[in-house]
Amino acid sequence: MREIALGQYYQTSSIVHSTDARVKLLISIAYLVMVFFVETYIGFGVLAVCFLLTVFASRVPLFKVLKSLKVILFLAFFTFLMTMLFYGGAKKTVVWEWWIIKIYEGQLYACGLVLLRLVFLVLGPTMLTFTTTPVELTDGLEWLLKPLALIGIPIHSGALVMSMTLRIIPNLIDETDRIINAQKSRCADFDSRNIFKRAKAMIPILVPLIASSFRKADELADAMDSRCFVGAKNRTRMRKLRFTWRDPIALILFAAEFTVILWLKFNFFPFVDLSTVGWIV
Amino acid sequence: MSVTIENLSYIYDKKAVFKKNALFDVSLKVEDGDFFALVGRTGSGKSTLAMHLNGLIRKQTGVILIDDFDFDKKINLKALRAKVGIVFQYPESQLFADTVALDVGFGPKNLKLDPKEIDARVRDSIGAVGLDYDEIAGKSPFELSGGQMRRVAIAGVLAMKPEILVLDEPTAGLDPQGKKDIMELVSSLRSSLKAVIMISHNMDEVAKYCNKVALMDEGRLVGVFTPRQLFRDDTVERYGLLLPSAVSLAHKLKAAGVINDADILGEDELVAKILEAKNIK
Ligand SMILES: Nc1ncnc2c1ncn2[C@@H]1O[C@H](COP(=O)(O)OP(=O)(O)OP(=O)(O)O)[C@@H](O)[C@H]1O
Ligand SMILES: [Mg+2]
Numbered sequence: 001m002r003e004i005a006l007g008q009y010y011q012t013s014s015i016v017h018s019t020d021a022r023v024k025l026l027i028s029i030a031y032l033v034m035v036f037f038v039e040t041y042i043g044f045g046v047l048a049v050c051f052l053l054t055v056f057a058s059r060v061p062l063f064k065v066l067k068s069l070k071v072i073l074f075l076a077f078f079t080f081l082m083t084m085l086f087y088g089g090a091k092k093t094v095v096w097e098w099w100i101i102k103i104y105e106g107q108l109y110a111c112g113l114v115l116l117r118l119v120f121l122v123l124g125p126t127m128l129t130f131t132t133t134p135v136e137l138t139d140g141l142e143w144l145l146k147p148l149a150l151i152g153i154p155i156h157s158g159a160l161v162m163s164m165t166l167r168i169i170p171n172l173i174d175e176t177d178r179i180i181n182a183q184k185s186r187c188a189d190f191d192s193r194n195i196f197k198r199a200k201a202m203i204p205i206l207v208p209l210i211a212s213s214f215r216k217a218d219e220l221a222d223a224m225d226s227r228c229f230v231g232a233k234n235r236t237r238m239r240k241l242r243f244t245w246r247d248p249i250a251l252i253l254f255a256a257e258f259t260v261i262l263w264l265k266f267n268f269f270p271f272v273d274l275s276t277v278g279w280i281v
Numbered sequence: 282m283s284v285t286i287e288n289l290s291y292i293y294d295k296k297a298v299f300k301k302n303a304l305f306d307v308s309l310k311v312e313d314g315d316f317f318a319l320v321g322r323t324g325s326g327k328s329t330l331a332m333h334l335n336g337l338i339r340k341q342t343g344v345i346l347i348d349d350f351d352f353d354k355k356i357n358l359k360a361l362r363a364k365v366g367i368v369f370q371y372p373e374s375q376l377f378a379d380t381v382a383l384d385v386g387f388g389p390k391n392l393k394l395d396p397k398e399i400d401a402r403v404r405d406s407i408g409a410v411g412l413d414y415d416e417i418a419g420k421s422p423f424e425l426s427g428g429q430m431r432r433v434a435i436a437g438v439l440a441m442k443p444e445i446l447v448l449d450e451p452t453a454g455l456d457p458q459g460k461k462d463i464m465e466l467v468s469s470l471r472s473s474l475k476a477v478i479m480i481s482h483n484m485d486e487v488a489k490y491c492n493k494v495a496l497m498d499e500g501r502l503v504g505v506f507t508p509r510q511l512f513r514d515d516t517v518e519r520y521g522l523l524l525p526s527a528v529s530l531a532h533k534l535k536a537a538g539v540i541n542d543a544d545i546l547g548e549d550e551l552v553a554k555i556l557e558a559k560n561i562k
Contacts, residue, residue, distance in 0.1 A: 175374075181337050182375035185367045186437060187359050187391035204387065207377035211423065 008068070010130045015246055016058035017131045021140030023247045024132055027254045031124045034258050035117055043264045044116045050257045051123060060130045068126040069119060076115055083111040138162040139241055160235065164220070172213065179208050282348045282364075282444055282475050284311040284334065289343030291329055291500075303329040305500040307343070311445075311493075316471060317478045318487040318508075321497030322521035327480045328370075330497070331447050334478070335365040347445070363392055366443030370450045372434030376422035381407070381433050384422050388441040399440075406439040409473075411466055428459045432466070444475040452483060464490055488512060488525040488546050496520060509546050527551045 016024075038044055055062050087107045096103040132140070142159035149155045183204045184190070190201050291304040304326045311317045319327045332338040333345060336358045345352040350361055369375065378384035382403050389399040407414045410432040417425070422433055431451075438446070451467060452460040460483070468490050471477055481487050487494055488508045496503040496511065498520045511517060512528045523529070531543035531551050540558045545551045 178369060179375055181332065182367075182369045182372065183387075184337060185335055185362055185369070186388035186441065187362050188387070189391060204375075204377045208374055212374055 008126075008129050009133050010058075010060045010064065012059045014057060014059040014131070016054060016127075018244070018246060019131075019250050020241055020243050020247045021132050021136035022143050022241060023243070023250055024128055025137070025140045025144060027250065028124055028128045030254065030258065032121065034261050035120050035124070037261050037265045038117065038120075039113065040264060041113070041116075043261055044113075044120065046257065046260050046264070047120050051120070051127075054127060058127065058131050060127075065123065065126055065130065069122060072118055072122050076118055079114050079118060080111055083107065083114055087111075134166045135163055135239075136241070138166065139237065143241065156235065168216070168220075171216070172209070175212055176205065176209055179205050283313060283346075284445065284476070284478075285344070285346040286310070286330075286333075287344040289330070289333065289340065289345065291326075291333070291338065291341050293329075302500045304333075307497075307500075307502045309495050309502060309505050311476050311478060313475045315476045315478075315493055316468075316491045317476060318491040318494040319478065319480045319497065320482070320484070320487060320494055320517070320522060321503075324499075325497040326500040327497055328449055329500075331367060331449055331478070331480060334445070334447055335362045335367055337367075359392065363388075363441050364443055365445045365447065366438040366441055367447045368435050368438050368449065368451060370453055371431075372438075372451075373422075373427065373430035375434060375437075376430060379421060380419050381422050381425070382418040385433060385437045385440050388437055392441065402440045402442065403436075406436040407433070409439055409470065410436045411462075412436070428455060428462065431455070431463065435466070439470070445478065446470065446474050446476075447478045447480075449480045450482065451479065452481070452486065460486070482522070484512070484517065484523055484525045485527075488528070496522075509544075512546065513544065 035047070038047060052062075055065055084103070084107065087104070087110060129137075138159055141162075142155055145153075145155050145158075180190070188201060188204055190198070192198050192201065287308045289304055289307045290302055292300050293303050294300070307326075307330060319330065321327055329338065333340060334347065336352075336356060340352050347361070348364060350356050350364075376384050378387060385403045385406055386399045389402050394402070403418070404414050407418065412429065412432055417429070417433075422430060425433065435448075435451070446467075448467060452463050455463060464486055467477060467479065479487075479491065491508060493505055494508055494511050495505045496517065503516075503520060512524055515524070517524060524532070525546070527548045527550075528543065528545060531540065531545050531554065534540045534551075534555070535543040540554045542554075545554055
């Protein structure tokens with residue numbers, strides 16, 4: 001149980017890790033937008049190269065990053081099926097044929113693009129969570145959402161709740177461990193094949209867990225009250241987010257990548273004629 | 282039915298860079314009739330050892346022999362857990378059912394006993410922990426006082442009719458009277474059990490109730506002693522524990538020249554020693 005690392009932060013020191021969380025957040029958001037501008041294989045090639053460079057710079061093992069793609073395996077398969085079934089594009093060259101099923105060249109191209117888009121949409125945020133601790137992330141988010149405070153949304157309290165939740169999760173995991181062990185000692189069966197039995201077996205874990213969470217939350221609230229905690233607004237931090245020389249560099253590099261992607265899409269430097277390389281598009 | 286443990290070692294995280302033995306080369310034997318104490322400072326491996334006894338933790342290296350269970354092969358966990366009952370620290374946190382009777386009956390129900398037998402066992406074990414069945418059986422466990430909840434939790438383990446009862450700090454977090462009541466309760470259970478193994482940080486309890494003490498430190502077994510042997514000198518203090526209060530007082534009295542030797546265990550013996558010394562003088 002204890003293996004469930006929170007998020008998936010990969011502890012090491014690298015330029016990517018020490019880049020400011022706010023910058024990484026901004027880049028990640030822009031990255032997601034950028035992925036939607038990529039419509040060609042050469043575009044994805046550019047993304048792949050930049051991505052590999054980032055992974056390399058972050059010192060996170062590549063296979064670890066790629067492992068995160070496991071979660072979209074099903075989705076990917078589904079997407080594949082869908083583009084195969086409902087393809088409305090050009091039906092010229094048949095690549096493969098069996099009975100009434102025909103697979104066209106264009107179909108494969110289209111499907112590949114959709115899958116690649118899916119893959120890169122997952123990989124971006126994955127890199128963010130691999131290189132940024134959850135605490136940095138909440139701090140970063142709080143900073144980015146600051147403008148919302150102007151219209152009366154309690155950003156600080158929200159951020160405080162987030163960071164306290166993050167802080168409590170390891171304790172909850174420990175507690176879950178303990179409760180599971182206690183119920184196992186009373187011969188509780190958690191490995192039944194029957195899904196209904198399995199769901200029912202969760203009750204002896206969930207009830208005590210929820211009860212203890214409420215108790216802990218109450219105690220924590222009392223502890224904060226008794227130390228005269230008045231509000232999250234002027235909370236100070238042990239680790240302040242600081243912009244450094246790395247941050248503008250990260251932004252410039254990302255801007256360069258984005259420019260290339262946009263150029264590939266809109267072709268706004270007409271002196272290089274992209275259409276001459278026909279297979280790209 | 283004795284418990285034999287030989288050269289037992291255990292590492293929680295085998296993949297970790299800094300491997301730390303939670304248990305290292307522990308050998309001990311618990312015989313029928315023993316009230317066996319496991320003591321040692323926080324993190325010394327007591328709970329890890331206890332969890333081996335009913336198969337919550339799978340043995341890595343070493344030998345465990347309990348009755349005819351062969352821990353080297355695949356064991357019938359249900360049968361083992363019915364034989365070795367574990368009451369965890371703060372067992373009240375494992376209560377979940379709508380009524381006390383249902384909660385106490387959870388173990389027997391998992392053992393697939395017939396309803397009559399379950400009912401009989403529930404009655405017996407609620408009685409055995411000193412609670413009134415008629416008054417309490419229909420209540421929600423969450424309405425009870427802390428001390429009552431703990432008794433109900435212990436009853437839930439007793440209802441499986443274990444032959445060996447393992448208790449992890451059964452008196453933690455109770456008031457002095459509550460501690461005493463629980464210890465008297467455990468002591469009264471001895472006649473119906475083959476052996477009791479108790480993890481404790483309270484040396485007064487160990488001195489008063491147990492006949493053997495295993496002292497652990499950093500996953501290693503320092504030794505198995507009788508309480509009298511163990512508390513004769515300051516061994517336990519070197520391992521981060523305290524002497525029983527009567528023994529500690531006797532040492533002070535001896536240093537002050539009031540008594541000649543501090544070879545006592547309980548308060549009564551100390552009183553006798555003092556009286557003896559007075560008469561001689
Ligand atoms: N689930 C776990 N995963 C990894 N390490 C663990 C786990 N449980 C315990 N440990 C480690 O194993 C060692 C022994 O822990 P254990 O819980 O057996 O000690 P203990 O003697 O019961 O301590 P305490 O008196 O605090 O209950 C400790 O160093 C602890 O940090
Ligand atoms: Mg423990």
